[in-house]
Amino acid sequence: MVSVSDSQPDQSAVSQLPLTGERTVPGIPEENYWFRRHEIAYEQLLDRCAGQRVLEAGAGEGYGANMIASVAASVTGIDYDTSAVEHIRARYPAVQMLQANLADLPLADGSIDIVVNFQVIEHLWDQAQFLRECHRVLTVGGALLISTPNRITFSPGRDTPLNPFHTRELNAAELDELLVEAGFRVEAMLGVHHGARLRELDAKHGGSIIDAQIERALAGEPWPADLTADVAAIATADFDLHADDIDASLDLVAIAVKE
Numbered sequence: 376m377v378s379v380s381d382s383q384p385d386q387s388a389v390s391q392l393p394l395t396g397e398r399t400v401p402g403i404p405e406e407n408y409w410f411r412r413h414e415i416a417y418e419q420l421l422d423r424c425a426g427q428r429v430l431e432a433g434a435g436e437g438y439g440a441n442m443i444a445s446v447a448a449s450v451t452g453i454d455y456d457t458s459a460v461e462h463i464r465a466r467y468p469a470v471q472m473l474q475a476n477l478a479d480l481p482l483a484d485g486s487i488d489i490v491v492n493f494q495v496i497e498h499l500w501d502q503a504q505f506l507r508e509c510h511r512v513l514t515v516g517g518a519l520l521i522s523t524p525n526r527i528t529f530s531p532g533r534d535t536p537l538n539p540f541h542t543r544e545l546n547a548a549e550l551d552e553l554l555v556e557a558g559f560r561v562e563a564m565l566g567v568h569h570g571a572r573l574r575e576l577d578a579k580h581g582g583s584i585i586d587a588q589i590e591r592a593l594a595g596e597p598w599p600a601d602l603t604a605d606v607a608a609i610a611t612a613d614f615d616l617h618a619d620d621i622d623a624s625l626d627l628v629a630i631a632v633k634e
Contacts, residue, residue, distance in 0.1 A: 404607035415611040427488035433495030437463035444469035493522040497541045506557035519631040559631035566624020
């Protein structure tokens with residue numbers, strides 16, 4: 376496995392993107408749960424990118440695109456946010472960074488082998504148009520690798536997302552439907568789950584380590600030392616990625632192929 380620490384250049388002089396809640400940022404102990412929960416999709420699907428022309432649509436902080444660059448033939452990153460684009464260009468020179476709207480990708484038809492879109496589609500207003508654009512730029516046989524929070528567990532019982540930066544969250548059936556309507560064949564629909572160690576931490580912190588973190592954040596209270604230490608020590612190996620019990624998953628991870 377390639378980890379962020381293996382693939383990230385040492386550029387301490389480059390300023391870190393601020394943690395706003397819209398994107399996850401590496402290197403912050405209190406953010407480590409969410410960072411590792413995002414990172415597992417990169418780790419588990421990295422082999423799909425080996426030797427390929429890869430687009431990361433919605434590159435965020437850039438750590439994922441940089442990880443992909445360690446195995447891909449080339450990596451193009453696209454983001455709409457100016458600060459993210461400038462940050463990635465400064466910190467991750469292996470990534471060719473473009474600024475553009477994801478609903479109108481500035482790439483030629485059939486010019487990309489793999490599109491990566493992790494934890495982004497829930498932020499988009501026109502999800503269907505974005506997926507059509509992904510289909511357009513992919514070569515025949517190319518794949519879209521996509522992850523998103525599972526609406527059922529992320530915003531349970533709500534019509535609107537809990538996260539104010541999300542426009543529309545999806546369950547597995549809704550994501551599958553969007554992908555098929557855009558012309559893809561869904562090869563796999565997987566879910567991110569807590570592994571054994573995280574289930575132990577759930578029990579330790581009142582039933583949910585997620586809720587324990589959110590409650591402190593909403594209350595503006597200092598974190599207890601044991602919660603901070605437990606969150607900072609979480610690794611991608613503490614999460615499981617599989618197709619079982621998909622509606623109970625934390626995040627959805629789909630592999631969709633253009634035929």
